[in-house]
Amino acid sequence: MACRYAPGKSMGRRVVPVIRPQEDGGFGFSSVKIGWNRVSQPLAPWARGSVFGTSHRAGGQTMGSEQEGQLDRLRHSTAHVMAEAVLEIFPEGKLGFGPPIENGFYYDFDLPRSLTIEDLAEIEERMKRIIEGDYPFEHREISVEEARVLFANQPYKLDQIDRLASGQEDEHGEAGSEPISTLSIYSHHNFTDLCRGPHLERTGQIPVDAFKLLSVAGAYWRGDEHQPMLQRIYGTVWETKEQLDDYLWRLEEAARRDHRKLGRALDLFSVQDLGGPGLICWHPKGARIRRIIEEFWYQEHERGGYEIVYTPHIGRAELWNVSGHLDFYRESMYAPMDVEGQEYFIKPMNCPYQILIYKSRRRSYRELPLRWAELGTVYRYERSGVLHGLLRVRGFTIDDAHIVCRPDQVEDEILGVYDFSLSMLRAFGFRDFAIYLATRPDKFVGVPERWDQAQRALERALEAQGLPYEIDEGGGAFYGPKIDIKVKDALGREWQTTTIQFDFNLPERFEMTYVGEDGQEHQPYMVHRALLGSLERFFGALIEHYSGAFPVWLAPVQVVLIPIADRHNAYAYEVAAQLKAARLRLEVNDSGDRMQAKIRDAQLEKVPYMLILGDREMETGTVAVRLRNGQDLGDLAVADFVVMAQSAIAEKRDL
RNA sequence: GCCACCCUAGCUCAGCCGGCAGAGCAAGCGCCUUGUAAGCGCUGGGGCGUCGGUUCAAAUCCGACGGGUGGCUCCA
Numbered sequence: 001m002a003c004r005y006a007p008g009k010s011m012g013r014r015v016v017p018v019i020r021p022q023e024d025g026g027f028g029f030s031s032v033k034i035g036w037n038r039v040s041q042p043l044a045p046w047a048r049g050s051v052f053g054t055s056h057r058a059g060g061q062t063m064g065s066e067q068e069g070q071l072d073r074l075r076h077s078t079a080h081v082m083a084e085a086v087l088e089i090f091p092e093g094k095l096g097f098g099p100p101i102e103n104g105f106y107y108d109f110d111l112p113r114s115l116t117i118e119d120l121a122e123i124e125e126r127m128k129r130i131i132e133g134d135y136p137f138e139h140r141e142i143s144v145e146e147a148r149v150l151f152a153n154q155p156y157k158l159d160q161i162d163r164l165a166s167g168q169e170d171e172h173g174e175a176g177s178e179p180i181s182t183l184s185i186y187s188h189h190n191f192t193d194l195c196r197g198p199h200l201e202r203t204g205q206i207p208v209d210a211f212k213l214l215s216v217a218g219a220y221w222r223g224d225e226h227q228p229m230l231q232r233i234y235g236t237v238w239e240t241k242e243q244l245d246d247y248l249w250r251l252e253e254a255a256r257r258d259h260r261k262l263g264r265a266l267d268l269f270s271v272q273d274l275g276g277p278g279l280i281c282w283h284p285k286g287a288r289i290r291r292i293i294e295e296f297w298y299q300e301h302e303r304g305g306y307e308i309v310y311t312p313h314i315g316r317a318e319l320w321n322v323s324g325h326l327d328f329y330r331e332s333m334y335a336p337m338d339v340e341g342q343e344y345f346i347k348p349m350n351c352p353y354q355i356l357i358y359k360s361r362r363r364s365y366r367e368l369p370l371r372w373a374e375l376g377t378v379y380r381y382e383r384s385g386v387l388h389g390l391l392r393v394r395g396f397t398i399d400d401a402h403i404v405c406r407p408d409q410v411e412d413e414i415l416g417v418y419d420f421s422l423s424m425l426r427a428f429g430f431r432d433f434a435i436y437l438a439t440r441p442d443k444f445v446g447v448p449e450r451w452d453q454a455q456r457a458l459e460r461a462l463e464a465q466g467l468p469y470e471i472d473e474g475g476g477a478f479y480g481p482k483i484d485i486k487v488k489d490a491l492g493r494e495w496q497t498t499t500i501q502f503d504f505n506l507p508e509r510f511e512m513t514y515v516g517e518d519g520q521e522h523q524p525y526m527v528h529r530a531l532l533g534s535l536e537r538f539f540g541a542l543i544e545h546y547s548g549a550f551p552v553w554l555a556p557v558q559v560v561l562i563p564i565a566d567r568h569n570a571y572a573y574e575v576a577a578q579l580k581a582a583r584l585r586l587e588v589n590d591s592g593d594r595m596q597a598k599i600r601d602a603q604l605e606k607v608p609y610m611l612i613l614g615d616r617e618m619e620t621g622t623v624a625v626r627l628r629n630g631q632d633l634g635d636l637a638v639a640d641f642v643v644m645a646q647s648a649i650a651e652k653r654d655l
Numbered sequence: 656g657c658c659a660c661c662c663u664a665g666c667u668c669a670g671c672c673g674g675c676a677g678a679g680c681a682a683g684c685g686c687c688u689u690g691u692a693a694g695c696g697c698u699g700g701g702g703c704g705u706c707g708g709u710u711c712a713a714a715u716c717c718g719a720c721g722g723g724u725g726g727c728u729c730c731a
Contacts (some may be wrong), residue, residue, distance in 0.1 A: 223728070
């Protein structure tokens with residue numbers, strides 16, 4: 001009960017800098033927290049509540065396998081031991097919740113002072129002593145009255161007791177119905193907690209060398225920003241030291257892949273103080289990658305039956321009134337600017353303007369479906385605390401498209417978008433996907449019946465394809481339900497990319513119509529979709545997925561020519577000209593460095609191919625090919641190398 | 656926005672309990688002309704995020720603001 005799984009999201013934290021959430025790709029309509037969120041088996045300290053948390057919230061032990069249940073028990077028990085250690089130091093400390101989470105656990109406290117990293121070391125020491133004391137965990141059922149007495153000095157526990165006793169919440173943290181009369185408590189040594197359990201039998205079953213406290217962070221009581229902020233200590237614990245080390249290594253690996261770090265190291269992008277937070281500057285090498293993505297994107301969209309459009313970046317207030325943005329989205333929009341006495345807003349979404357194009361003339365049912373795509377840059381005000389690298393920004397480009405169709409076409413269109421999305425994502429090297437159906441949020445427009453109808457349409461589309469998916473309750477956009485697709489990267493983390501959103505709000509607000517076969521006017525259906533999400537976030541995902549070592553077709557520099565001595569420079573330029581003619585992106589390193597240093601530099605820049613040019617190559621007209629994976633392919637004729645590189649590009653291979 | 660922490664040369668980072676700033680890498684220059692992850696030397700470069708306090712004296716203490724990091728909340 002008390003220490004049931006966290007109400008909100010919960011995340012592991014780590015010593016090393018890591019990733020985290022970002023704005024969702026969609027039309028911005030975020031909702032899904034990605035970023036660190038990318039849960040999943042392999043890694044995923046960053047496992048969060050939201051969608052993934054469902055199994056947790058659903059009851060704690062429902063993690064599936066027996067082993068996971070056992071790990072949960074271990075983590076939950078370790079959280080209790082930590083709480084005791086904290087109370088030893090702060091006898092007046094107040095307890096919040098302390099659940100197990102993906103890869104670890106946390107416990108929230110209200111303490112007289114802020115914790116420091118140094119405190120963690122002392123808490124760990126005390127935890128070790130409690131573990132070595134091998135105290136038994138004892139379970140008891142007590143009445144609500146007894147509990148109120150027992151936790152008289154624990155206001156948060158009393159709060160929880162009240163909620164349970166009044167039936168506001170059940171012991172699994174779900175909205176309850178039946179008031180509860182008995183409560184479950186667990187004790188060990190000098191610590192007792194209101195808790196559903198289960199726990200280990202004894203503290204001694206916690207491996208002393210396999211746990212670690214990772215960080216301290218603020219967290220609102222019950223995840224409600226109107227409630228007091230508690231101090232949350234994140235920790236991790238495993239069954240063996242090897243598992244702990246492995247986990248810590250994964251955290252470090254994630255830190256090594258951090259797109260912000262790689263973005264600077266590889267000179268891909270930056271965020272400038274003087275310009276403003278959350279606003280991305282794409283450096284030449286990052287921009288090269290972006291252009292490759294964009295060119296591929298345009299090409300695929302044209303093949304996929306889309307027309308390309310462009311729309312303005314700002315629009316009069318009335319446009320956003322009609323669209324409903326000023327009613328539903330204003331807090332996320334930049335303040336208006338006055339132009340000749342008229343208010344203009346920077347666009348937070350592309351859809352209204354696309355609708356204006358639609359409305360520029362009468363439309364016939366024969367024209368539908370219309371599929372209009374645009375790489376539309378939007379700006380949204382995001383609270384400062386949520387900004388993060390490329391993942392959550394204030395200005396970004398959505399690979400947007402809007403499909404206007406007849407009701408009888410909508411399912412096919414959604415299916416089409418779904419397939420299109422997967423093929424697009426696969427092209428960029430993503431193989432595993434997680435699919436979510438996001439339903440009606442608290443704040444929504446339209447009538448519930450239409451929402452239900454739309455959700456059923458999306459469900460049917462999903463089911464027609466036989467794709468496994470999860471429900472993201474309340475995660476829909478204000479104007480309609482949606483399907484979200486997240487890709488899993490090389491570390492198993494999930495990144496929000498595709499969003500396919502049903503919209504029956506805008507067609508109505510803008511009074512969109514088409515003339516049907518019957519000569520009457522009908523209201524069309526509209527689907528918004530973004531496949532990559534936003535170019536910024538997608539780029540961030542790509543960087544981390546590839547750890548900066550992009551496949552040849554995306555690599556900003558595909559080949560570095562390395563003349564061994566000055567006398568080989570001329571030959572290098574000659575080869576460079578040939579490669580350039582073959583449209584390869586290359587650089588000649590004609591600096592005074594030794595070959596070794598040149599190779600090292602190219603390695604650090606993660607350039608796929610290094611061509612070493614010395615006397616031997618010059619004489620035979622060849623190039624010595626070294627791959628960035630360290631492999632030495634020996635001398636190849638220039639033409640052969642070109643064929644090799646071009647095939648890697650054509651097939652979008654790594655090398 | 657909230658809690659905590661951080662902000663020293665382009666980058667990574669040292670500068671303990673206050674006394675007028677250092678290293679490595681990078682950069683520029685020079686020597687070497689070199690076969691698969693760093694050849695050697697020299698030189699330039701910051702006044703310690705900004706503003707304001709405390710002090711005889713602050714990069715080192717306090718405060719505000721800005722930016723960042725980890726979470727929380729939010730995310731049409």
